[in-house]
Amino acid sequence: MKKEWVVTQQAFDRLLDWLDADRENAGSKYEKIRVRLTKIFTCRGCFDADDLADETINRVTAKLGEIVENYSGDPALYFYGVAQKVHLEYLRKKPSVRESSMIGRELNSQTLASEPSESIEDEYACLERCMEQLSPANHRLVLEYYQEEKRAKIDHRKMLADQLGIAVNALRIRAHRLRSQLQQCVQSCLEQSPAR
Secondary structure, eight states: OOOOOOOOHHHHHHHHHHHOSSHHHHHHHHHHHHHHHHHHHHHTTOTTHHHHHHHHHHHHHHTHHHHHHHOOSOHHHHHHHHHHHHHHHHHHHOHHHHHHHHHHHHSOHHHHHHOOOHHHHHHHHHHHHHHHHSOHHHHHHHHHHTOSOHHHHHHHHHHHHHHHTSOHHHHHHHHHHHHHHHHHHHHHHHHHSOOO
């Protein structure tokens, strides 16, 4: 994937202006596009569909100056076109994930239930170490952000954003950055762990 671009409030406002002149309608369109992007990536078997949806939105927002001048039509369609490219990059970058999921389906339930693998234990140990390195506020945010399921998750995230005094999109961006930071930390930890 490309290097992460940070969305500023000004850039996000410009995105909403492009979606619709009425701010409430623009917010509604934004949410529908984001939900649809997440569904697209989920249906294509992507494990990190939320992150890929955010990446798609970030890319469109980053190129908004060029898009507004040259694009006519439904903005949602533009997002879906960018999502196609993000998905292709994901497929090129993650062949081992696809292969391991195919292998996982072939394993019988006895093998999976017998005992957790050492690599999973190592990953959890590294994740715990990396979580301890976060500030108390960021540690709490990560734990809170990934709670609940389906509609309850959406409502919980809105409540969390309200508690922090930020927009839901700003919360998503913050959580995405923290998740990326944790992923890098875990990867580094695993590389430093002695092989068993």
